[in-house]
Amino acid sequence: MKEYRRRVLDKMLLDRLEAKGAVVLEGPKWCGKTTTALQVARSVLRMDDPARRDSNIQMSEIDPQRLLQGEVPRLIDEWQIAPKLWDAARYEIDSRGEEGQFIFTGSSVPVESEEITHSGTGRFTWLKMRPMSLAESGESTGEVSLSELFKAPERIEGVNPIEIDELAYLICRGGWPRAVGMKEKPALEQAFDYYEAVVRSDINRADGVQKNPERVKKLMRSYARNQGAQVAYTVLRDDIAANDTDSISEDTVASYVNALKKIFVVEDMSAWNPNLRSKTAIRTADTRYFTDPSIAVAALGIGPKDLVNDLETLGLLFEALCVRDLRVYAESAGGEVLHYRDKSGLECDAVIHLGDGSYGLTEIKLGGNRLIEEGAKNLITLSEKIDTSRMKKASFMMVVTGVGDFAYRRPDGVYVVPIGCLKE
Template sequence: MAAYKKRIVDNILSQKLESSGAVLIEGAKWCGKTTTAEQHAKSIIYMDDPAEMGQNIKLAEINPKRLLAGDTPRLIDEWQIAPQLWDSIRFTVDHRDSLGQFILTGSAVPADRSKVHHTGTGRFSWLTMRPMSLWESGESNGEVSLRSLFEAPVFIDGQNGLNIDDLAFLICRGGWPRTLGMRREAALRQAENYYDAVVNNDISRVDGVDRNSHRAHRIMRSLARFQGSQTSLATIREDIVTNDVETIHAETVSSYIDALKKIFVIEDSPAWNPNLRSKAAIRTSDTRYFIDPSIATASLGAGPDDLINDLNTMGLLFETLCVRDLRVYAQSLDGNLYHYRDSNGLECDAVVHLRNGQYGLVEIKLGGDSLIADGKKTLKALSDVIDTTKMKAPSFRMVLTGTGNYAYRDEDGSYIVPIGCLKD
């Protein structure tokens, strides 16, 4: 068995166990939730073990205490199979009056919420886990820390070890832990296998609604084409109908997308709403992203060579990769990721906003001097319209790139950082 590769959420999980009775880890299948939770647990029950699943579900109904008995923290893996356990865990946490009692993992929102009667407020903490960032998988050297940029250093230094071919492969391979150490061809097939599982099984299992795999494929393919945009449901429907002879209703598209969110395949980026000096109206639509860029390439049937031959598409999917990594890094800083767009056409790909009110502005560019210059110009324009009498000025402006040999601070104060140099 391969040695465990430490994840950024390990420290976050330890902190949450020190302050909560139970911690729920949610995220996409195969992103490593169970393996990470196992590192912290003293006892474990796998609810979806085929040999025990029927008995586990029955016990959850008639004698949940038996399932919860064991050394703590006790891991309840895929707890959503028996959602009534939630109330039993809450009750047990209350009566033991002790912290760090349980770790729950789940790769889907429970289908039957009627069996959950209490919110868990004050007893549970929530932790979202995503596929591996490039720093976690070892492809980024981590010479530039996102945390350090909030201190506005006058000098940064890093040398990028990734080229355009490396990036095309990493976009298609994705951040799935099981791909590490695999042969290149086998690693690329993992994303295809994940995609097949979603359209043929998971999208229906999440809530028991029988969904058509062909429709799921068409919807995911359309979503892949609109990565990094604020495209409406109506436009997605039109795209599907245009590229297929079969019609589809908007309500159906919405239902499939909601199911994809419930199994953590989609994670849209919410809009950022700063105080502005201008009268521009801030657009509030979410920006559409898959949780990992490899899901988009699998949906499109594209491989690394296809991306190299279509750099416009590669640029969009590179943005999805960067958003994935920024989310992982921001989480370790107790922050969140947003996007910005206003009625004047001013856009910013990512805003890393911390709980203490600090924030950094990020433009994502695959590479090239002209694109980097455009990114710097956008960041400066947004920085200039923020009303700093009502909120803090940005802690940093960063152009996050794919290619380029070095990380550095430019003469205008912006940071140029290759994704192959970045860490949390």
């Protein structure tokens, strides 16, 4: 049995259990939800256990409270298989009058069901788990803390252990806990297995509608080509139609994308809307991302050598890896990651925005002095546009790089941080 690797979510889970009757731990399959929940659970109900699945579902119809009995916190794994457990848990929480009763884990949002009559407000709290960041999988040294950057340190230090070949491998391997520590060949196969499961069956679980596997593949391939872009469903539709003998409607594309969101394969990024000194029009479309860059790799059918030989695609998928890691690190500080772009073309790849209104501006560049200089210039230009009489000044500006030897603070105050040095 593999040794448990610390997850950023560990402390957050404990904190939430102290605050609410139940924690709903959501995220894609294979990202480690059950393993993490088992570190604190005192009893377990596995709804997807093949030996007991049918009897558990039957019991959830007859007497759901019986399935909830056990030492607390009680883990209800893949709870969406029996939606009636939701209202039963809500009733139990009210009856017991204590916090930390249940952990619900699930790899899909349940299909709309009349069996769920209560939202869970006041009793449930939600946590989203993602595949491992590089700090969690042990590839980042963790010498630079994202949360510490909000204190604007005068000096940062870090040595990047990741060369370009390893970076390409880490993008292709992804953050799947099962793949971490494996030899290269089987590790790389994990993302392809995940992709095949999504195409063949998992996407159909999201809404109970059978989908054409070939069209799912074409959509995911189009999504992979548009990582980090603000493209409409019409663009995805036209891209798919160019390689499909049959026509496909925009509504069909939207339904497929929504199904991928429900099983946490896709996690688009919302736009940031700051107060600006000028009346610059800000683009508000979401930016397209998979929850892990390895899904894009699998959809495109490529590997590490392909990325090293195609630096444009490597840069595109490196950005997706950074977004995954920044989301993990930002969430631990109670923040979210947003995207900025205005009609003039000025862009900021990632804005880490905290609940108290503090924020950091981040550009993502594969590496090289020219790209770092370009990223720093963009950040400074954006920071000068912000009306600091109506909102806070940026806590920090950072260029995250893939290659490059060191983490450091530039004379203009912009931090340059290799992703191999960053942590929460």
